[in-house]
Amino acid sequence: MVRAVSAPEHILLVLAGGVAGRFSAFIPGWGGRHMSSAVTWPIEGGGCTGGV
Amino acid sequence: MRRVWSARRLEFDSADQAQDHFFNSGWTDGLPVVPPTEEKVRAFLDTVALPPQEILGGIPERNRVFTAEKAAVNAVMAGCLPEYFPVVVAGLRAVTQPAFGLHGVTATTGGAAVLLIVNGPLTGQIGLNSGQNVFGPGNRANAAIGRALRLILHNLGGREFDRGTLGHPGKYTYCMAEAEDSLWEPLHLPGALPDPDPGRLG
Numbered sequence: 001m002v003r004a005v006s007a008p009e010h011i012l013l014v015l016a017g018g019v020a021g022r023f024s025a026f027i028p029g030w031g032g033r034h035m036s037s038a039v040t041w042p043i044e045g046g047g048c049t050g051g052v
Numbered sequence: 053m054r055r056v057w058s059a060r061r062l063e064f065d066s067a068d069q070a071q072d073h074f075f076n077s078g079w080t081d082g083l084p085v086v087p088p089t090e091e092k093v094r095a096f097l098d099t100v101a102l103p104p105q106e107i108l109g110g111i112p113e114r115n116r117v118f119t120a121e122k123a124a125v126n127a128v129m130a131g132c133l134p135e136y137f138p139v140v141v142a143g144l145r146a147v148t149q150p151a152f153g154l155h156g157v158t159a160t161t162g163g164a165a166v167l168l169i170v171n172g173p174l175t176g177q178i179g180l181n182s183g184q185n186v187f188g189p190g191n192r193a194n195a196a197i198g199r200a201l202r203l204i205l206h207n208l209g210g211r212e213f214d215r216g217t218l219g220h221p222g223k224y225t226y227c228m229a230e231a232e233d234s235l236w237e238p239l240h241l242p243g244a245l246p247d248p249d250p251g252r253l254g
Binding site: 012013014015016017018019020025027030031035036037038039040041042043044045 | 099100101102137138139141142143145146147149151152153156157160162164167169170172174182183184185186187228229230231232234236239240
């Protein structure tokens with residue numbers, strides 16, 4: 001058996017979408033974590049707060 | 053603040069002529085764009101208080117850099133409102149971090165698209181959708197912010213490097229807000245921002 005990811009913490013869970021049904025989507029990364037990893041960055045300016 | 057612009061100034065006799073020029077120059081994603089006037093670009097830069105020549109990131113492998121001015125130009129073209137621009141800037145800074153591997157992501161024959169997930173109170177302020185049809189059409193902020201990032205990568209990052217075999221519809225736009233009114237921890241946790249560890253996700 002080949003693992004899809006090397007560790008559970010490498011799966012990001014995000015909640016979004018409408019309330020009807022129980023739908024989910026799997027959005028893979030590209031090339032493995034050594035090629036590309038998700039990056040979080042703060043939003044600055046415009047009097048706003050949040051993260052990307 | 054006195055601004056020094058690097059972009060060329062183009063003049064057209066009509067809006068249609070401007071659109072045709074942008075299409076024929078390869079500066080669009082195939083859809084019409086909003087002409088980036090100086091007034092509009094200036095308004096976008098005002099939201100982030102950055103000089104036009106501020107470098108937001110780049111693709112070192114291609115010797116390409118993204119300035120605030122050119123990012124704003126493309127954000128205007130994408131149909132953004134000025135209040136969306138801080139998100140575009142943050143997204144651009146994020147994807148140009150080494151851990152993201154932007155060169156490979158945007159060149160791959162696999163045709164990967166870049167997904168922007170935004171969270172925090174800002175999403176409500178600018179009307180970024182986290183609910184029904186979150187990946188679908190109809191929301192200006194979702195559509196324009198994702199499109200802005202793609203146009204920046206297309207026009208400033210070197211479209212000639214994109215070797216996607218099949219491509220991906222997310223290459224038109226791919227931006228969503230996270231629904232944070234739940235039991236799940238928001239995506240930007242755990243850990244402090246920005247994340248210096250390329251092995252950490254979120």
